[in-house]
Amino acid sequence: MQTVKMVVTGPFSAGKTEFIRSVSEIDVVSTERKVSADGERAVKNATTVAMDFGRITVDEDLVLYLFGTPGQKRFDFMWEILSEGMLGFIVMVDSTRPETFREARSILETFRAYAPTPYVVAANKQDMADAWDIDDMRHALRLDGKVKLLPCVASDKATVKNVLLELLYSILAEMDGGDK
């Protein structure tokens, strides 16, 4: 049995757990506990403190694991552990919370430093009225035109699938590029 993994990262409360939950065939195994910081409590009551992961069985020989990273900076010691051997990663960004864009950019750069694997950026909560436009987010996140910035609603399986597929296409494209 071969296992491969993708990492879903992003700032606190960006929607990582929800994203994994939408496509995982098992209940997402998550280690959540009550948040302690006031600022975090204002956003949600429990957050991922160790990691959570979902599973997609491809066939008898292959399983894909989706690992969600804890969003808070104080748990960043976990990020490197989770990034080891990943096929690629997804950076989740809450489109309605511009105050987290800078942190998302920082997390993106941290993960790129850990491993030069392909990645995509998912602009979550695009169904909300106060969500930023994708083009505005691209400028704000300082993303190169080649980086895929994809609209997403973490609770909507179709958009989650699209994000995963776009990441896989990027991985394939890089492999093809490496052959030339």
Next chain:
Amino acid sequence: MALRGNLRDFTVTQLLNLINLAHKTGTLVIEGPTEAAKVAFRDGKLAHAQIGQEDGRLASVLHRSNRLTTGQLRAIQTRAVHVSDKELGLLLINAGYMSQDDILNSLQSYFTDVVRRLFTWVEGSFRFENDMTPPEDRITVRLDLENLIIEGARQLREWEQLQDEIPSLDMALKFIERPGTSMQKMNLSVEEWRVVSYINPRNTIQQIASAAKMSDLEIRRIVYGLLQAGLVEVVRPEGVSVSVDRARPQVTVQNREEQKSLVNRLITRIRSI
């Protein structure tokens, strides 16, 4: 959709860059702690700027740039109350007082100055109103933002350097005791003297800034100068966190054909979910 947020997360320079790159048309409304500013853009170029209650009408702008005397300004303000900026501009050109370029240059200079002042704003909220345009009677310009963005970026770098030097305004200052050094003989500016007069180990830098009515950037500049001159020292808070360098993981490389096959299987599976 919404382009709104907080200046602590997006600097004015970053917003100008975004507006420039996206060729946006509309008005950026920035609400600072004490006043608000409205900066209008057309196709990503600066068109108009207004700050607080400041009189941004043409006559006042021309007076500021020494194109009109105080007497002329008063005459216009009393006799031509109902004349719009556009009408006033035409009157001045037709009367041979000044050229169209003189007027546009004065306005560009004023609008640029307004934006420069915004670079020091680090607290407040912003929103971009797509449908808001400058008042009909005002003269607008078309000014490229690149130079302003570069200037703002320089200020941002200065700001970041100052933040590195003075990480927290919650710290206090105290004079370094050096025999023979007399503050009375130092060549300080009025602003520096104002800060110096408040220096006391019990006053935080933030409190000094509030008392002297200075922005964070202004107080940091002055404190940095005083530190460099060896006049004061920062009383640092206790507890310094230590960052730990972590080694990068090794990336394993598999057979490329096997990897491609694996990825294709994943794609097929996810499509079927």
